[in-house]
Amino acid sequence: MGWRGDSARSDIHSVCNDYxxxxxxxxxxxxxxxxVNLDGVPFDRMRQEIFTHFNRGGVITLSWHLNNPLSGGTAWVADSLKNVETKTVASVLEGGQKHEMFLGWIDKVADFLNSLETPYGVKVPVIFRPWHEHTGSWFWWxxxxxxxxxxxxxxxxxxxRLKDKG
Structure with missing residues (x-):
């Protein structure tokens, strides 16, 4: 699907006549x-496409490659930061130096998820997969x-936290 052109265009649809x-x-x-997200996709556009896909009967997944809250780097581990990476998860847990900031980050996700509500009051279901690929070590988690x-x-x-925020 092209992000800068026709939002209804899809390679799958062109080949199979279905989305x-x-x-x-x-x-x-x-x-x-x-x-915009880390890929340059506007969150407003993402929301619009999620509603469109939901109305077609599709399933939506959301990953979250969030920046490292301790080092300020990306989600991906840099060799030069391996010492920091081993402390990042501990820093966001209760009692950690980045805990309150991190709760605010989760709140921003909750705000986005809560915005995925139809005019009829139905929340669009999503499969949320933030801490994926844990058995590898390419992410700070x-x-x-x-x-x-x-x-x-x-x-x-x-x-x-997400449950607390609805």
Whole structure:
């Protein structure tokens, strides 16, 4: 699908005369308050496309390649920052130096998710997959950068905060 042209255009539709069943976007940079995600897709446009896809009966997934809250770098681990990466998850958990800031980041995700409501009051269901590919170590939440207990706590904190925000 081309982001700068016809929003109804789709390679799948051109070949199969039907739209794909699955549509996925990344929420990276929503935590920074940016108007576009890390791929340059405007969040307003993303929301519009999510509604369109939902109305077609499609499934939506959202990943979140958020910046490293401790180093300020990207989600991906740089060799020069491996010392910092091992401390990042601990820094966002309760008692960590970045905990309050990080809760604010999750709140921005919650605000976006809560904006995915139809005029009839139906929230668009999404598969949210923020801490994916944990068994690799290319992200700051990866297996080599936190303990199993910290990883579970990161998930629990994320889920609890999103539930608190509706």
């Amino acid at each position: 794909p069943g699955l549509l996925s976007f990344d929420l990276g940079h929503i935590e920074l308050g940016d108007s 990866g297996q080599e950068h936190c303990t199993a207990a910290q990883y579970k706590a990161l998930w629990k904190m994320t889920i609890d």
